[in-house]
Amino acid sequence: xxxVEQSPQNLTAQEGEFITINCSYSVGIxxxxxxxxxxxxxxxxxxxxxxxxxxxxRLIATINIQEKHSSLHITASHPRxxxxxxxxxxxxxxxxxxxxxxxxxx
Amino acid sequence: NAGVMQxxxxxxxxxxxxxxxxCSPMKGHSHVYWYRQLPEEGLKFMVYxxxxxxxxxxxxxxxxxxxxxxxxxxxxxxxxxxVRGDSAAYFCASSPRASSSYNEQFFGPGTRxxxx
Numbered sequence: 001x002x003x004v005e006q007s008p009q010n011l012t013a014q015e016g017e018f019i020t021i022n023c024s025y026s027v028g029i030x031x032x033x034x035x036x037x038x039x040x041x042x043x044x045x046x047x048x049x050x051x052x053x054x055x056x057x058r059l060i061a062t063i064n065i066q067e068k069h070s071s072l073h074i075t076a077s078h079p080r081x082x083x084x085x086x087x088x089x090x091x092x093x094x095x096x097x098x099x100x101x102x103x104x105x106x
Numbered sequence: 107n108a109g110v111m112q113x114x115x116x117x118x119x120x121x122x123x124x125x126x127x128x129c130s131p132m133k134g135h136s137h138v139y140w141y142r143q144l145p146e147e148g149l150k151f152m153v154y155x156x157x158x159x160x161x162x163x164x165x166x167x168x169x170x171x172x173x174x175x176x177x178x179x180x181x182x183x184x185x186x187x188x189v190r191g192d193s194a195a196y197f198c199a200s201s202p203r204a205s206s207s208y209n210e211q212f213f214g215p216g217t218r219x220x221x222x
Binding site for chain 2: 097
């Protein structure tokens with residue numbers, strides 16, 4: 001069983017749709033990270049959060065420490081949001097989810 | 107302000123050769139992390155280094171792999187006697203300081219290693 005589970009694995013959305021990607025983890029953590037990996041392979045750190053909610057543009061990340069669950073929301077999705085979104089948790093070690101592949105269709 | 111630099115971006119080696127991957131952290135960052143992404147798999151932590159120190163190498167294979175971050179110059183991930191299973195994308199990330207956790211990290215573009 002993986003320490004970090006993401007769902008869904010694949011997601012296709014129409015442009016403009018509201019998107020939610022979920023992440024559950026089973027280990028104690030100090031922080032949770034959301035990363036974005038584009039088709040070219042480069043990785044960008046989107047959020048690091050340890051409680052509550054963070055917002056950056058059209059992206060919103062929330063975390064519920066008690067339930068060991070985080071969500072990444074994308075409002076008004078756009079084709080340029082197409083990427084793999086990776087959840088990772090850090091504490092004594094660093095664990096990654098396997099990623100959610102998002103495709104936004106114009 | 108340049109981001110994290112990795113070179114080469116693509117590296118091809120034959121079985122048995124050595125691979126040296128370089129990572130230059132962002133200016134002012136003294137903490138470097140190496141990750142491996144095998145084909146069709148997720149990212150895996152390999153090693154966390156501070157200048158001249160290995161802080162956590164729990165993700166490093168026991169043999170053939172080594173990493174260093176000298177006082178001057180980039181961090182180096184070295185793979186000796188490469189095998190086909192070493193073919194992967196290797197990512198480096200840096201952060202300005204340590205805390206009780208792996209705080210926010212800035213990722214490099216990765217080095218894609220192909221072993222023939």
